[in-house]
Structures are given as structure tokens and as C-alpha cells.
Amino acid sequence: MNNKRKIKTNLKTALLWSALFFPTGLLMAQDGAALFKTNCSACHNIGKGRLVGPDLKGVTNKRTEEWLGKFIKASQNFINSGDADAKAIFDEYKVVMPDFNLPDADIKAIIAHIASQSPAEAEQTATVEVVETATSSEPAMPGSEVASKEDIKKGSELFSGKTSFVNGGPSCLSCHNVSNEQVPAGGLLAKDLTSVYSRLGGDAGLQGILKSFPFPAMAHSYKNRPLTDEEVRLVSAFLYDADKSNIYQVSNSGNGIFIYGGGIALVVLLILIALLWYNRKKNNVKYDIYNRQIKSSN
Amino acid sequence: MDIRSQVSMVFHLDKCIGCHTCSIACKNIWTDRKGAxxxxWNNVETKPGTGYPTKWEDQEIYKGGWEKNGDSVSLKGAGKLKGLKNIFHNPNMPSLEDYYEPWAYRYTDLFEAPEGDxxxxxxxxxxxxxxxxEIQAGPNWDDxxxxxxxxxxxxxxxxxxxxxxxESMFQLERMTFHYLPRICNHCLNPACVGSCPSGALYKRGEDGVVLINQERCRAWRMCVTACPYKKSYYNWNTGKSEKCVLCYPRLESGQAPACMHSCVGRIRYLGVMLYDADRIEAVASCDEAELIDRQMEIYLDPFDPAVIKAAKENGISDSTIVAAQNSPVYKFVKKWRIALPLHPEFRTIPNLFYVLPLLPAMASVSEDGVYDSLSENLLSGVEKLRVPIRYLSSLFAAGNDNKIIEVFKRLHAVRVSRRDTTVKDVTETQLNKVMSExxxxxxxxxxxxxxxSLATFEERFVVPAAHREEAIEMLENTGDVKGNTGFGFKMKPERGL
Known part of the structure; x- marks a missing residue:
């Protein structure tokens, strides 16, 4: 608590805020942890290495709160506005951070949470311990690497929608495609997830996203029907397997059937048309007469 | 019995000289417009010939008319499924090339050309x-x-x-031809009305004239295909189809249609026929051999008291019944049985009848090539006539030769009796034989x-009174508007009102 307040003094506006409404500031700090979990944890970590986005440990020391606020609210606009640092980060990670249309107070709370989890250099070890205790309070989920074949199969069924999610969330396949023989070709509305496991940095990133979807479209779709922990485990196990076995997969996009089948169907259709309308009137009824006129005039 | 009245026509082919005055009269009144x-609407064809549009009689090409379908009839080239199949391109519909590209001459070039060699x-x-x-074809290109x-x-x-x-029809001294003037037949079972997806075509209740409502026509052109006589035309300028209206504005004011009025050969007759609408389907779907006899049955005797009573119950006015009794069409078709419909096998029950052409009956060439015009040959049986029975039966009797021979015997009998009256070289035996046959x-x-030969204008055209007052009374109560029309003021007068 002491530590947190120390950092807050570095933040001018926050200082004013907390000075005036101290109890509220305390409340905010608690909110900050929850808000970070729902909004940020899918892609960001504090002190546990990079996921989709950078590790946010110590970011409050490097950037001003104003800078962070702008990035959170509309990262692309901010990058395009010509901020060199923001552009450098984007160039490094290449993943567009979704815009978070949160109230200023929530953003402040999140920043405060990050700050509280990022101790000054000297106290780093202590904080890491704190973080570890915090994570260890949640039951540890077995890693996808050790998932059984059965789990992978169950995961693929959940992915394709063959078995429904317990809370009634839509199946992944309706928007996402995975090149894997266990599931049919999927939707093209969202990103291809064949290599999502490695792209999102393994279980930590992937399961973070699956637990609380950070992307607006997904957040909306799964708002009141989140995936259970078991489902998260199974789906990520399947995605791990899909990523791993990707090089052995034959593309099942069905393009070949469409092209060759379409060609054959066209020929059949043309023959059918030719037969059906064989007797139709092809020339005008005076065709022969006109031809004779032309011959005789030559 | 559902008795209705039908304005019908008779064209006497022996009298037609192929002058096209009728066509020009019609053209000047109705179709001298852009797109038309x-x-x-009226054309005169030479038979044998291909007609207009070319080969219109060949329903293998144009798919017009009805075909027998069990106890009823169905359209040969139109209908829901057939229409859907051809909705984007209807190959059975005549194209402009099947008609001809209309042209005019640049007359001003003649007047304004500079002096030259x-x-x-x-x-x-x-x-x-x-x-x-380059003119390639016209509406009457047959020779x-x-x-x-x-x-x-x-x-x-x-x-x-x-x-x-x-081949015999093309041999010198044996060849034969006649003209065939054609207008809309205003059929009892019109294929054009049956084919219209918009319901724009209708048969007028009071006189049976078939019309196209120009406001409802949606340019489907199904009627163009469906009419086996090809008498519905598409106006490319207005985007509506048009057809012969039987000059109904003239009919309503008691005048004969323009084509009939202008006919110099006086070949045309117009009058009312009473018919039984309940029998239409049965007649249209009967066997081909019976078609003519059954069609003749549908027209009723306007002197029969039962028919008159039923007609009056159906709202047919007394003046129309009197017109039907005086109808020249009734006489030619029913009483004297010398007029037949054109191509009854199209099953539309056409109301335009043709008195068959007997010409050239009056001469033949003997075995040794002598041009023989002696009375004995002239008065011998109809089988020896030049004009081929089979050809005419294909035109007027759905291939039933006997129908043509029956008509020819009667026409021939009139000829012989006139010869007896004027030339007086017919023996009584000959005359009696011909007359009894x-x-x-x-x-x-x-x-x-x-x-x-001698009919007056009033005998040839018995146009029933139109009774427009009854038509108006169907739409509005004339009492409501009595006293509301008449003299009015555009500006308020200084005094009065």
C-alpha cells in the first residue's frame, strides 16, 4: 500500500484525485486488478514476459499516464498521429491493439494497477513474489503439451461445434478456420487460427484470451456465456495440436473440388442446354431468303 | 346456357383483289406512329405464300395457339412454367427480322438535289x-x-x-393463287388473353372485342408468342403490345371498321353472332376432325325463342338481338354454310370467317393442251376444279377435305344457277343435279x-348499338351527376352567381 502511494505521487493528476478522494482511490485499485484481468490480461502480462503484446511491467515508469491513456483508447490513431515511440512498439509487435472505449476513471485504475504491480528496481523481487502468490491462488491448469489424444479430440469437437459449449457460446468454427483434418473448413470472418498457439505465445496467451475475450466481436458474442475452464483447456489443447501437426496436414479447403467439379458441371450443363433447346429457332425465318439475295446480288 | 354476343366478320375471298386498301386505311388510322x-393489324397475304410475319402459320417455329391437353387445352408456348423457362430469352417470339425493318424514303433528297447529269x-x-x-423484306413480299x-x-x-x-400448283395453266386478308380474329378462346401474365388483355363483355389495356401491359410479350395468327405486336417505342381494336370507337358510333369501310371489293361483312360461352372449353378441346362442326354449334340461332329469352336474361339488349337476326355473318356461316374459320386447329375459335375462293374454276387445260372453257367442263364436279382441295383444307378446315368440298358444292351451285339465269346454257338436269348435290x-x-354481289352498305355491316349508357351506369349512378355538368365559367362573372 505504501509502495503504491509512492508511485502515485509521480502522477500529478492521480495525486490530486487520491488526495481529494482517498477512499475512492483505494476502491479504484481493487477495480484496477479486475479491469486489467478482463481487458488486458489476454495479451499483456506484468512481469511474466511478453505475450501478444509487451510485458507491461514498469511501463508506468517509462511512459506518462497521458501517453498510456491515448494508446489504450485508440492505439492506431495514436500511432498514426506520429508518435515515434508508439510506432516503434507497433512495428515490433505487429498486432493491432483493439480500441478500449473505457471511462477515464477505469483507465486510471488500470494504470494504477500496473504501477502497483511494477515495483521500483529495488523492490522487484518482492513484487514478483506477490504476483506469484496471486497466480498460485488460482488452481493451476495442466499445459496443452501434456493433453491426451482424447482431450484433443474433445477440443476439436468443441471447436467445430459438434458438442456445444456448456454456457451456450457459439462454436469457434463459425468465424475461424483451422487447417486440420479433424474439423471441416471454417469461417473466414475472423483470423485463421491454425498457428494461433505459437502466435499468442502458448498456453498463457491463448488461455488468457479464451477465458476473457478481449476482442470486441468476441467479447460481445461470449458476454453472458463464457467458456468453462475445462473447455478452455480442451480447446487450447486442440489448437496446440493443430499448430503442431500443421505441417502434416493436407489442405482441405475444397478448392480442387470446386474448380474441377465446377468445370465438369459446366460441361454437363452446356450439353443439357444444347439438347433441351436443340430445336429452338436459331436464325430468323428469312435467313435462307436473305442468303439467296446476297448470293444473287454478288 | 351463358349467351353472349360477339361481333364477327366474314371475308369473301373470291372478291378480294389484293389491293391493300384495307391495310392502308388501318395503317393511317392506327399504326402510323413511332414504334408501330x-x-x-390488317394485312393481305398471297396464298400460297409465307405470309406476315414470315411463316406465321408454322407453330413449330412460333409456338402459338392452344394444344389439346386431356379434356381441356393448354397454351403451346406460354404458361407459368414455359414462361419462366423463356423469361430472359423467348426464342419462339418473332424478331424484327421475322417481320421486316420498316423504312421510308428520303424524299427531300429528290427536291433538294443540285442539278446534275x-x-x-x-x-x-x-x-x-x-x-x-438496303431493303431486304417487306410486309407483303410474297409473289x-x-x-x-x-x-x-x-x-x-x-x-x-x-x-x-x-408441283401441280406451280405448273403453267394449272397454277392457282388467292389473297388472304387478315385481321385479329377476336377469338372466343383467345390465346393472347390466356397468356398475359399481367392480365392486360381482355375480351370485352358487350361485343367480344379483344383489347390490350395499355396501362396494365408490362411488355412481357407473351401475347405476341401466344397468338397463333401473330396479330399482337410489340411497340418498341411505348414498351407496350398493341393489336387490332376492331375500330371499336367506330363500332360504338355505328360505323364499320376502317378496313371494312374502305374495302373496294366489298368483300367484308360484319355482324353479331350469339354464342354459348359455356361450351367454349368443350369446343376448343374436341377432336381435330370435329373442330369446325363443333364451332358451328356454339353459335346459336337468334330466331329461336329460347335463345332470345336466355340472351335477354344475360343482359343482351333487344337491339343486339335484332342485329344478330340481321347479321350477314350468321347467314354466311350458319345459314348458308359457305364460310369457314382460318386455321381452326389453333383451337382459339376465331370469329373471322372466309368464304372460300372458287377461282379459277372457270377454265382448265385438256390433255392435248387446249384451253377449255366449254360449259360442260365448267359445270362438271368440284373435284375437277383447279384449286387443290387439300391446300384449302389445310388453311380452313384443319385438314378435313370434306368440309371444303361441301362448301365448294354450294358455291358452285350458286355459280351454276347464276349461269342458268344469265347465260341460259345450263340444262335443267344439270342444274337440278348440282342443286341437289x-x-x-x-x-x-x-x-x-x-x-x-349486290349487298348494300347496311346489309354488309350490321353494327349493333353500343349502349354506352349502360356501360356508364355500371360505373356510376348517372342521377348523381345530373345537373352538375354543362355550361361553366373560367372567371367569375362580375354580376350573377
Whole structure:
């Protein structure tokens, strides 16, 4: 608590805020942890290495709160506005951070949470311990690497929608495609997830996203029907397997059937048309007469 | 019995000289407009010949008319499924090439050409594109006297004739031709009305004139395909189809249609026929051999008290019944049985009847090539006539030769009786034989002769009163508007009101 307040003094506006409404500031700090979990944890970590986005440990020391606020609210606009640092980060990670249309107070709370989890250099070890205790309070989920074949199969069924999610969330396949023989070709509305496991940095990133979807479209779709922990485990196990076995997969996009089948169907259709309308009137009824006129005039 | 009245027509083919005055009268009144130049609501064809549009009689090409379908009839080329199949392209519909590209001449070139060594010419320009064109075809391109192989020998009716029969029609001193003036038949079972997806075509209740409502027409052109006589035309300028209206504005004011009024040969007759609408389906779907007899049955005797009573119950006015009693059409078709409908096998029950052409009956060439015009040959049986029975039966009797022979016997009997009256070289035996074969007495022969040759205008055209006042009363109560119309003021007068 002491530590947190120390950092807050570095933040001018926050200082004013907390000075005036101290109890509220305390409340905010608690909110900050929850808000970070729902909004940020899918892609960001504090002190546990990079996921989709950078590790946010110590970011409050490097950037001003104003800078962070702008990035959170509309990262692309901010990058395009010509901020060199923001552009450098984007160039490094290449993943567009979704815009978070949160109230200023929530953003402040999140920043405060990050700050509280990022101790000054000297106290780093202590904080890491704190973080570890915090994570260890949640039951540890077995890693996808050790998932059984059965789990992978169950995961693929959940992915394709063959078995429904317990809370009634839509199946992944309706928007996402995975090149894997266990599931049919999927939707093209969202990103291809064949290599999502490695792209999102393994279980930590992937399961973070699956637990609380950070992307607006997904957040909306799964708002009141989140995936259970078991489902998260199974789906990520399947995605791990899909990523791993990707090089052995034959593309099942069905393009070949469409092209060759379409060609054959066209020929059949043309023959059918030719037969059906064989007797139709092809020339005008005076065709022969006109031809004779032309011959005789030559 | 559901008795209705129908304005019907008779054209006497023996009298038609092929002058096209009727076509021009019609053109000047109705189709001398942009988009209608190629339309000939009335046209005159040479038979044998290909007609207009070319080969219109060949329903293998155009798919017009009805075909027998069990106890009923169905359209040959239109209907829900057939229409859907051809919705984007209807190959059975005649194209402009099947008609002809209408043209006019650049007459101003003749007047405005500078002085030169040659005569100026007025080039033909298309009435559609406005560009100069080489004229390839016209609405009456068939040759008289069976000319080139392109037209007469392409006659669709020849498919019922053997090669020898066809050839004999083109031999010098044996050849025959006649004209065939055609207008809309205002059929009892009109295929055009049946085919219209928009319901724009209708048969007028009071006189049976078939019309196209120009406001409801949606340019489907199903009627163009469906009419086996090809008498519905598409106006490319207005985007609506048009057809012969039987000059109904003239009919309503008691005048004969323009084509009939202008006919110099006085071949045309118009009058009312009473018919039983309940029998239409049965007649249209009967066997081909019975078609003519069954069609004749549908027209009722306007003197029969039961018919008159039923007609009055159906709202047919007294003046119409009197017109039906005086109808020249009733006499030619029902009483004297010498007029037949054109192509009854299309099953539309047409109301335009033709008195068959007996010409050239009056001469033949003997074995040794002598042109023989002696009375004995002239008065011998109808089988020895030049005009081939089979050809006419294909035109007027759905291939039933006996129908043609029956009519010819009666026409021939009138001829013989007139010869007896004027030339007086017919023996009584000959006359009696001919008359008894035709089942005709001298009185009837004289009546036929009178209406054929000496008829007055009022005898040829018995136009029933239109009773427009009844039509108005169906739409509004005339009492409501009585006293509301008449003299009015555009500006308020200074005094009064």
C-alpha cells in the first residue's frame, strides 16, 4: 500500500484525485486488478514476459499516464498521429491493439494497477513474489503439451461445434478456420487460427484470451456465456495440436473440388442446354431468303 | 346456357383483289406512329405464300395457339412454367427480322438535289435507326402467281400436300393463287388473353372485342408468342403490345371498321353472332376432325325463342338481338354454310370467317393442251376444279377435305344457277343435279348471290348499338351527376352567381 502511494505521487493528476478522494482511490485499485484481468490480461502480462503484446511491467515508469491513456483508447490513431515511440512498439509487435472505449476513471485504475504491480528496481523481487502468490491462488491448469489424444479430440469437437459449449457460446468454427483434418473448413470472418498457439505465445496467451475475450466481436458474442475452464483447456489443447501437426496436414479447403467439379458441371450443363433447346429457332425465318439475295446480288 | 354476343366478320375471298386498301386505311388510322411502323393489324397475304410475319402459320417455329391437353387445352408456348423457362430469352417470339425493318424514303433528297447529269434518288432509311438501309423484306413480299422458290414454295400449308400436289400448283395453266386478308380474329378462346401474365388483355363483355389495356401491359410479350395468327405486336417505342381494336370507337358510333369501310371489293361483312360461352372449353378441346362442326354449334340461332329469352336474361339488349337476326355473318356461316374459320386447329375459335375462293374454276387445260372453257367442263364436279382441295383444307378446315368440298358444292351451285339465269346454257338436269348435290334451292342461291354481289352498305355491316349508357351506369349512378355538368365559367362573372 505504501509502495503504491509512492508511485502515485509521480502522477500529478492521480495525486490530486487520491488526495481529494482517498477512499475512492483505494476502491479504484481493487477495480484496477479486475479491469486489467478482463481487458488486458489476454495479451499483456506484468512481469511474466511478453505475450501478444509487451510485458507491461514498469511501463508506468517509462511512459506518462497521458501517453498510456491515448494508446489504450485508440492505439492506431495514436500511432498514426506520429508518435515515434508508439510506432516503434507497433512495428515490433505487429498486432493491432483493439480500441478500449473505457471511462477515464477505469483507465486510471488500470494504470494504477500496473504501477502497483511494477515495483521500483529495488523492490522487484518482492513484487514478483506477490504476483506469484496471486497466480498460485488460482488452481493451476495442466499445459496443452501434456493433453491426451482424447482431450484433443474433445477440443476439436468443441471447436467445430459438434458438442456445444456448456454456457451456450457459439462454436469457434463459425468465424475461424483451422487447417486440420479433424474439423471441416471454417469461417473466414475472423483470423485463421491454425498457428494461433505459437502466435499468442502458448498456453498463457491463448488461455488468457479464451477465458476473457478481449476482442470486441468476441467479447460481445461470449458476454453472458463464457467458456468453462475445462473447455478452455480442451480447446487450447486442440489448437496446440493443430499448430503442431500443421505441417502434416493436407489442405482441405475444397478448392480442387470446386474448380474441377465446377468445370465438369459446366460441361454437363452446356450439353443439357444444347439438347433441351436443340430445336429452338436459331436464325430468323428469312435467313435462307436473305442468303439467296446476297448470293444473287454478288 | 351463358349467351353472349360477339361481333364477327366474314371475308369473301373470291372478291378480294389484293389491293391493300384495307391495310392502308388501318395503317393511317392506327399504326402510323413511332414504334408501330412495322405493325399491320390488317394485312393481305398471297396464298400460297409465307405470309406476315414470315411463316406465321408454322407453330413449330412460333409456338402459338392452344394444344389439346386431356379434356381441356393448354397454351403451346406460354404458361407459368414455359414462361419462366423463356423469361430472359423467348426464342419462339418473332424478331424484327421475322417481320421486316420498316423504312421510308428520303424524299427531300429528290427536291433538294443540285442539278446534275443523273436523276436524284431518295434513299430508303430505316424508321428504327434512321440510317440508310438496303431493303431486304417487306410486309407483303410474297409473289403473285407463285413466283420464286423463296415465298410460294415455302408455304407452311404445303407440309400436308404431296410433292406432286405441290408441283401441280406451280405448273403453267394449272397454277392457282388467292389473297388472304387478315385481321385479329377476336377469338372466343383467345390465346393472347390466356397468356398475359399481367392480365392486360381482355375480351370485352358487350361485343367480344379483344383489347390490350395499355396501362396494365408490362411488355412481357407473351401475347405476341401466344397468338397463333401473330396479330399482337410489340411497340418498341411505348414498351407496350398493341393489336387490332376492331375500330371499336367506330363500332360504338355505328360505323364499320376502317378496313371494312374502305374495302373496294366489298368483300367484308360484319355482324353479331350469339354464342354459348359455356361450351367454349368443350369446343376448343374436341377432336381435330370435329373442330369446325363443333364451332358451328356454339353459335346459336337468334330466331329461336329460347335463345332470345336466355340472351335477354344475360343482359343482351333487344337491339343486339335484332342485329344478330340481321347479321350477314350468321347467314354466311350458319345459314348458308359457305364460310369457314382460318386455321381452326389453333383451337382459339376465331370469329373471322372466309368464304372460300372458287377461282379459277372457270377454265382448265385438256390433255392435248387446249384451253377449255366449254360449259360442260365448267359445270362438271368440284373435284375437277383447279384449286387443290387439300391446300384449302389445310388453311380452313384443319385438314378435313370434306368440309371444303361441301362448301365448294354450294358455291358452285350458286355459280351454276347464276349461269342458268344469265347465260341460259345450263340444262335443267344439270342444274337440278348440282342443286341437289349442294342441298340448295334456287331461292337460297339467289339470296347468296344477292348478299355476295349486290349487298348494300347496311346489309354488309350490321353494327349493333353500343349502349354506352349502360356501360356508364355500371360505373356510376348517372342521377348523381345530373345537373352538375354543362355550361361553366373560367372567371367569375362580375354580376350573377
Amino acid at each position: 411502323e412495322y405493325m399491320w 443523273d436523276q436524284p434518288i431518295g434513299r430508303a432509311v430505316s424508321l428504327i435507326t434512321g440510317e440508310p438501309i 403473285d402467281l407463285s413466283g420464286t422458290p423463296d415465298y410460294a414454295r415455302q408455304d407452311v400449308n404445303f407440309k400436308h400436300l404431296s410433292k406432286a400436289e405441290q 349442294a342441298n340448295m334451292d334456287i331461292h337460297e342461291a339467289n339470296e347468296i348471290f344477292r348478299l355476295t
